[in-house]
Amino acid sequence: MKGDSPGLWVEKRLLHLAINLTRQNRFVEADGLTRDVILRFLRKVGRANIDTVQALLVFSEVLLTRGRLGEAEVVAKAVNEILKELELSTSTRTSRLTRHLLGRIAVRQGNWSAALKHFDTSVLGLSEDDYFFRHLYSQNVDAIIALSESGRTNDAERLAHSLLAERRRLFSEQSAEVAEARMLLGFVLAKMKRNPEATENFNPALIVLDRLNHTSIDKARLSKMIEGYLEVLLSDSKGERGHHEAFLMAQIDTSTDLSSAIKAMTLRNAVSDNQNAQMIRLEQDLDLRAAAIRGHLSRLMATSSDITIKAVTAKLKDDLANNQAELESLRQNIARAMPFLSNFSKHKRHSVDAIQGNLRLDEVAICFFLGDSAGHVWTVQKSGLVRYARIPAGRDEISRLVTSVRKSVEFQGDSVNSIPAFDMASADKLYKLLLEPVKDGWKDAKSLIIVPDGPLGFLPFALLPTETPTQLADKGGLFDHYRQVKWLGRSHALSSVPSVASFVSLRKMQAAKSSRKEFAGFGNPIFSEKQSDAQQVATVVNRGAIHRRSTRDTGQGNLDSSAIVSARLENLVALPETADEVRGIARTLGADEEKDVFLGRAASEEIVMSTQLSDRKVVMFATHGLVAGDLDGLNQPALALSNPAVVGGKGDGLLTLEKVLGLKLDADWVVLSACNTAAADGTGAEAVSGLGRAFFYAGTRALLVSHWPVETESAKAITTELFRRQSQNPALSRGEALRQAMTSVMDGPGLVSNGKTIATYAHPVFWAPFTLVGDGG
Numbered sequence: 001m002k003g004d005s006p007g008l009w010v011e012k013r014l015l016h017l018a019i020n021l022t023r024q025n026r027f028v029e030a031d032g033l034t035r036d037v038i039l040r041f042l043r044k045v046g047r048a049n050i051d052t053v054q055a056l057l058v059f060s061e062v063l064l065t066r067g068r069l070g071e072a073e074v075v076a077k078a079v080n081e082i083l084k085e086l087e088l089s090t091s092t093r094t095s096r097l098t099r100h101l102l103g104r105i106a107v108r109q110g111n112w113s114a115a116l117k118h119f120d121t122s123v124l125g126l127s128e129d130d131y132f133f134r135h136l137y138s139q140n141v142d143a144i145i146a147l148s149e150s151g152r153t154n155d156a157e158r159l160a161h162s163l164l165a166e167r168r169r170l171f172s173e174q175s176a177e178v179a180e181a182r183m184l185l186g187f188v189l190a191k192m193k194r195n196p197e198a199t200e201n202f203n204p205a206l207i208v209l210d211r212l213n214h215t216s217i218d219k220a221r222l223s224k225m226i227e228g229y230l231e232v233l234l235s236d237s238k239g240e241r242g243h244h245e246a247f248l249m250a251q252i253d254t255s256t257d258l259s260s261a262i263k264a265m266t267l268r269n270a271v272s273d274n275q276n277a278q279m280i281r282l283e284q285d286l287d288l289r290a291a292a293i294r295g296h297l298s299r300l301m302a303t304s305s306d307i308t309i310k311a312v313t314a315k316l317k318d319d320l321a322n323n324q325a326e327l328e329s330l331r332q333n334i335a336r337a338m339p340f341l342s343n344f345s346k347h348k349r350h351s352v353d354a355i356q357g358n359l360r361l362d363e364v365a366i367c368f369f370l371g372d373s374a375g376h377v378w379t380v381q382k383s384g385l386v387r388y389a390r391i392p393a394g395r396d397e398i399s400r401l402v403t404s405v406r407k408s409v410e411f412q413g414d415s416v417n418s419i420p421a422f423d424m425a426s427a428d429k430l431y432k433l434l435l436e437p438v439k440d441g442w443k444d445a446k447s448l449i450i451v452p453d454g455p456l457g458f459l460p461f462a463l464l465p466t467e468t469p470t471q472l473a474d475k476g477g478l479f480d481h482y483r484q485v486k487w488l489g490r491s492h493a494l495s496s497v498p499s500v501a502s503f504v505s506l507r508k509m510q511a512a513k514s515s516r517k518e519f520a521g522f523g524n525p526i527f528s529e530k531q532s533d534a535q536q537v538a539t540v541v542n543r544g545a546i547h548r549r550s551t552r553d554t555g556q557g558n559l560d561s562s563a564i565v566s567a568r569l570e571n572l573v574a575l576p577e578t579a580d581e582v583r584g585i586a587r588t589l590g591a592d593e594e595k596d597v598f599l600g601r602a603a604s605e606e607i608v609m610s611t612q613l614s615d616r617k618v619v620m621f622a623t624h625g626l627v628a629g630d631l632d633g634l635n636q637p638a639l640a641l642s643n644p645a646v647v648g649g650k651g652d653g654l655l656t657l658e659k660v661l662g663l664k665l666d667a668d669w670v671v672l673s674a675c676n677t678a679a680a681d682g683t684g685a686e687a688v689s690g691l692g693r694a695f696f697y698a699g700t701r702a703l704l705v706s707h708w709p710v711e712t713e714s715a716k717a718i719t720t721e722l723f724r725r726q727s728q729n730p731a732l733s734r735g736e737a738l739r740q741a742m743t744s745v746m747d748g749p750g751l752v753s754n755g756k757t758i759a760t761y762a763h764p765v766f767w768a769p770f771t772l773v774g775d776g777g
Contacts, residue, residue, distance in 0.1 A: 008051055011040045015055050022058065023295045027066050031628040032635025034059040039566065039632075048085050053094060056082075057101065064105055065218065073105050093132070096122045100136045107142045108220050110372050110396065115146040139163050141184055141221055148188045157192065160185040170297045170313065172321070177294060179208040180217045180225075187228035195232045202229045209252065210349065226252055227371035234376070234390070243388040244352055247378050250369035251349040251500050279334050286327045293320045350500050356384040358507040360777060362446040367500060368434070368453040370395040375453075377434060379441030387441030393433050399455035401426045401433075406458060409765040410708050414545055416478055416751065416759040424469060424485075431464040431488070442492075447735050447776055449503060450496040460707050461496075462489025462742065463768040477750060482762035489742055489768065493735030495702070495776025498693065506701060506775040512666055516615045518727075519591035523578035523622030523673070525603040525642040527653075528570040546751065547712040549577060551624055551674045567631050569643050569653050575674055577712045578622030584720045585620060585671075589727055604642040605651035605659070614664040614699070618671065618723065625675025625691065626654070637691050639675065657694045665699030668734070671719065672705045692773055702734050702774035714766035717745050735776030742767045 014037045021030035038059060041052040056079045063072035079098050088095055103118030119137055126133040137143050138159055148156035164181040171177040186201035209217075226249060233246040297316050300309060355365055359382045368391075369376045375391030375398065391398075408423035434456075435442070442448055450461055467486045475481070488494070497503040554571040579599050586597050596616075598607055603623070613619055624640040631654075638654040645653075675691065692703050704722075706715070722741035726732055732740075746767045750760035761767055 008041070008044060011037055011044070011055075012051070014040075015058060018058055018062075022062055022065070023291065027062055029628075029635045030058075030062045031066065032633065034062055035629045036633060048082055050086070050094070053079055053082055053086075057094070057097060060101055060105075064101070064108065067108075067220065069105060069108050073102070073109075076101050076105060090121070091125055096132060096136060100140075103146070104142045107146050110149075110394075112146050112150045115142070116150060119143045119146065139166065141180070141218075144184060144188065145221070145224060148191045153188060153192045156188045157185075160188045170300070170317065171294070172324075174208055174211070175294075176208070176217055177297075179205040180221070183209075183222070183225040183229075186232075187225045190228045190232050195235070198229070198232050202232070206249070206252075222252070224372065226250070226369075227373075230369065230371070230376060234388075240386065243378065243386055246376065246388070247352060247367065247380075247386065248349050250367065250376060250378075279330060279337065283327065283330050283334060286323055286330065290320060290323050290327060293323065350504055352380055352384055352386055354504060355380045355500060356382060358504050359449075360447075363449060363777075364442040364445040364447075365449045365451065365500070365503070366435070366438070366442060367451040368456055370398055370454045370456070372396070375433075377438055379438045381441065381445075385441070387438040389437035391433050391437070395454050398430070398433070401430050402455045402459045405430065405463070406708065409463070409763075409768065411548060411711075411765060414547065416546055419479075419546075419763060419765055422463075422482065422764055424465065427464055428468050430459070431466065435461075435464065435466075435488070445492065447493040447495070447733065448488075449776060450494060451498075451500055451503070452496055457496075458707065460489075460494075460768050460771050462487060462494050462739075462771075463764040464488045466491065477757035478759035479750075479763040480760045482764070483747060483760065487764075489739060490746075493733060493739040493776060495735045495772040495774065497774060502696070503775075506696070507777075509701060509775075512617070512668060512701075513615070516617050516666060517591070517596065518589040518616070519586050519596050519618045519620070520598070520611060520613055520616045521582035521586055521591075521596065521618075521620035521622070521671075522598045522603040522608060522641070523582035523620070524574070524576055524599045525623050525640060525653075526600055526646055527572045527574065527640065527643050529646055531574045531646075547577065549575065549674060549709050549712055549715070551575075551709045553624075569631060569640060570645070572624055572640055575623060578673060581673060581712075581716045581719060582620055582622050584716055585618070585723050588720045588724045589618065601642055601647040604644065604647055604649050605653055605655055606644070606649035608641065608655055609651070609659065609662075614666050616665075616667055618669045619665065619667050619700070620671040620673060621655070621675070622671075622673035623675070625672060639672070639691065657691055660691055660694035661697055663695075663698040665695070667700040668702065670695045670700040670703050672703060673715075673719070675705060696774065700774065702772055702776065704738070705771055705773055706769040707771060708765075708769050710769050711766055713751070714745055714761045715769070717748070717761070718742060718767065718770055721745065733777050735772055738770065738772050742770070 014033060018030045018033045018037060021027070021033065034055060038052065038055045041049065041055050045051060056075055060072045060075040060079065063069075063075060076098060080102070083092075083095055083098065090096075090099075099118045099122035103115045103122065106112075106115035106118060119140065119142075123130075123133045123137045126136075128134075128138065139162075141163070144156050144159045144163065147153070147159070160181070164178070164185055167175075167177045167181045182201040182205040186198040186205065189195075189198035189201065229249055230246050233242050233249060293316055297313065297320070300313055300316070359365060359380070361382050363382065365380045367378045367380070370391070371394060373394045375393060375395070377389050377391055379387040404423050404426040408420050408426075411419045448461070450456075452459070464487070465485050466488055469485045473481050497506070550573050553573045554567050555573065556567075556571070582597055582599065583593060585591075586593050591597070598604075598611075621639050626634060626638045626640055628635050628637065634654065634656075636657045638656040639660075641651075641653050641655055642649075643653045644651055672691065692705070695703060704719070718738075718741050721744050722737050725740055726734070726737045745761050748761060749757055750762070750766075751758045
């Protein structure tokens with residue numbers, strides 16, 4: 001067996017840093033760093049080495065916390081196989097931690113029996129007084145959830161009470177740790193149908209979570225416990241009051257990754273006043289110190305209570321109390337000095353009245369919460385009327401339907417014959433599950449504001465049929481029969497927002513300046529010496545030929561491929577077709593192509609950062625959207641711009657999330673033309689979500705993003721038509737302009753050869769990829 005290897009000092013320190021980043025909930029940074037460390041270990045000592053195993057375990061932990069369960073399981077199982085090759089005993093610490101991790105993954109997958117099997121194996125041979133037993137089982141929140149879901153509620157209740165008592169011994173009643181333990185106990189009691197006792201624990205925990213930065217609580221656990229409380233609220237026959245209470249409850253933001261990155265990474269850069277910036281820095285430092293102290297206390301929970309441990313625990317508790325008092329005082333000062341920051345709080349929940357006050361007469365908000373076993377949907381009208389329905393399908397079933405629909409709107413070939421038939425059955429089922437039960441709440445509106453949850457963030461609601469289509473036949477070219485479908489996108493203008501709080505914040509933004517210029521667009525960046533400004537898309541002349549825009553692709557394949565273990569900026573494929581799209585929108589808006597369009601060498605980070613973008617109505621980036629780990633050393637979402645090694649200039653060619661937060665915008669739109677959510681395991685959506693939040697913070701009111709790699713000509717037709725209609729009618733809402741543009745393309749001539757229509761653009765693959773994220777008004 002290969003043990004601790006010499007010459008790995010740097011790698012081990014980097015891995016230790018990655019572990020610390022995970023403890024601080026800085027998972028985006030930890031992801032990129034851990035990938036780099038694994039590559040270093042593989043090069044130096046190979047796969048079958050205990051150091052490589054440790055790095056892989058950390059990586060699986062990061063993937064799990066980011067919700068990328070498939071990848072996390074693959075990595076954890078690979079670790080298990082390596083341990084067998086190394087002939088390590090199942091009683092070793094590493095083997096037990098691997099089983100523990102597999103159990104946590106199984107909990108996220110809802111496989112309770114497998115989870116308990118892994119947890120039981122992880123503590124085999126340990127006594128209940130053993131530190132590791134308490135750490136891996138009796139004080140393990142995931143194990144308690146698995147026990148409860150498996151029907152062993154008495155065992156779960158006993159452990160939940162014990163965990164709460166232990167956390168109360170170490171932490172204050174107002175801490176996130178005690179709040180999580182109370183939520184867990186409430187969840188177990190709800191499973192036992194002891195609703196009054198469950199509520200007694202849920203309610204005080206919620207008050208604490210509303211006040212705290214609760215990203216220290218694992219998002220999957222929190223979501224699971226929220227689901228339990230929703231069932232209590234909606235089963236207690238409170239009628240409309242119960243619907244309102246559940247609506248508030250469902251708004252607890254369980255995201256950690258990207259929203260935390262935005263807060264943690266750059267309020268420093270976004271705050272211009274030096275004194276304010278110093279306060280932000282101090283708040284972040286105190287927050288990190290508190291997280292470190294809480295981590296130490298949590299690890300002490302499972303240790304013995306001898307005199308030395310008691311003394312250390314008492315000192316840490318005092319340090320935490322002093323740190324918390326200083327932090328609370330500082331946050332009050334920040335709130336007074338920078339009240340605008342509260343508009344971007346991701347934790348703030350809003351009542352129905354608050355939403356109502358920000359809706360227009362013809363708008364309805366539709367809000368979703370998806371649990372493991374069922375979902376929930378609410379509609380809120382301007383009048384304050386709320387419609388509620390329980391969705392009889394859990395997150396996994398909804399995800400399978402969304403995935404099936406997505407597969408039917410993606411194609412790989414260069415012919416219309418390579419486009420699959422649209423999965424109308426799955427789309428119809430989604431409509432019947434998600435929207436039909438609350439149809440009375442939204443059918444008379446003109447505009448729908450969707451607040452999605454989980455896999456619904458990958459679904460453009462425009463392609464849902466509001467009636468089940470039957471006996472469709474092509475009359476005027478291929479795909480013509482799709483024109484007969486009553487799509488939701490035909491009847492209603494649609495927009496989506498990440499949360500109710502973000503919708504309210506966007507509606508409270510200051511009015512835009514009237515003196516702004518129309519446009520600034522960046523596209524067709526140059527990544528390597530082989531690429532040049534002269535690149536253009538070949539004119540399509542072949543009968544039935546179409547062009548699919550390659551996104552997140554390299555010369556060796558897509559970045560999602562497991563075969564690609566290393567990639568750099570110069571490996572990305574060019575996107576020459578984006579040049580025409582940027583120019584087309586510029587002409588439509590009457591922009592100056594010499595001053596407002598930045599293509600090829602000009603699509604660089606240096607030019608983006610030096611261009612005054614705060615006076616532009618529309619800002620466009622037509623390039624690859626990347627996520628952490630896509631490129632070597634990339635630890636946060638980014639847009640790929642021209643490579644400074646090729647075109648010269650400052651920077652690294654990546655407009656990262658942190659750099660976006662440093663931009664100053666006053667834009668009606670930011671268009672992310674080649675940044676889509678089609679990446680494997682949903683990571684592409686991470687780029688859109690992370691960068692999207694950053695662009696909202698920087699000052700845009702709406703984003704136009706694509707859900708899958710688009711067909712070039714139809715995509716260009718939609719974007720130019722959208723801005724043409726808004727330019728001609730400034731009173732037209734953003735959502736309505738997009739609806740009209742999609743309908744126009746759907747009903748237009750489509751793909752024409754020699755004056756004859758070869759195929760219409762009525763198939764959703766052509767008109768449905770684009771979604772308006774943000775304020776659709």
